[in-house]
Amino acid sequence: MIGPGYARAIVEHYATAWSAQVQRLPSGEGPVHQLGPEFGIVECGRALGVRAFATVCMSQPGDASRVELHLLTREPGDSVAARMAELLTAVAHYHRTGNLLGLGHTVNFGEPWLPGSRCTHGLISLPYLDGPKLEWLDAQDVRCLWLIPIAKEELAFKRSYGLEALEVRFEETSFDYLDPLRAPVV
Template sequence: MDLIKKIEEHYLINWGECTEYIFNDKEPIHNLLPFFKVLKFKPNEKRNSWIYATCGMSGEDKEQGLELFILAPTENNFLINLLVAIAHYYASGNMLGLGHTVNFGCAWYEKSRCDHGLISLPYLDGPELEWLETKSMNIRFLWLIPITEEELRYKKENGLEALENIFEETEFNYIDPFRDSVV
């Protein structure tokens, strides 16, 4: 439980006040991660997006933990369920980390072409957010960026750096659910 408090504090230091703590102990994930929750941050003067972030995805039995967050233009409860599903996948012993991708199973917004997520560095927040050192483990906080099927294929063929370079060159709008593919 102490680890959960440290993760919460880390988010609060970086993003300010949390709008909502979403915890449902009836979800199957609580058999694997009993204190897991999703935190929701509303837009503020620094950022024009909603933030949904895992809290406790790291568990307590790993040498290095992982927490993920996703940015959104509007409130979107699908993102809560998405993060719960990803955390359950990770807690079940599956590997996730920088450069990995996840299949959302559907578009993150209705009529969006983005139905996958790329686990990336937290470029907008930098190293202040990326790492939290605790007595029991180091925790890495990474950004889950919604991407299209074409962008996923491009990443597989050309590598993470090539895709991220195109993101930077095109100045793509990472919170626009209806954006075109950059490739």
């Protein structure tokens, strides 16, 4: 069982890294009970017009490799918040009951990230926009990574050429990671 100190440390880490107040979202639908009582999704205003949604207690203190994930969006509204919570909860459930996830792994969302988007998968990446201040919660040895929505073409490119090659494409094209309607970079 997770003590409240572990969950609190994760939430405080997000608040410090993003210099903003963190709000816990209501539990979404699905088998949330399988994720433990401390599991949750929080929302935080990361920067002007950008919202971050992040897992709390996706990993457990006893896990060999503890990982938490966040998604970023500039789309407003409660329905978007509910969608981000749903996606992160599904990914956390897969992590807890399927295969442990980590840096460079991809997940299938099963549907578009947001309505009309070609991004139906997520790439677990370093938090390039926030750097080491977000990446590591040292006291708990927890790694906070960025779940970047990607298109199936980008997933195929990653499988063929590797993670680094895909990340180079992201940089070369200056892709807008917040645009749900963006075209694939490959």
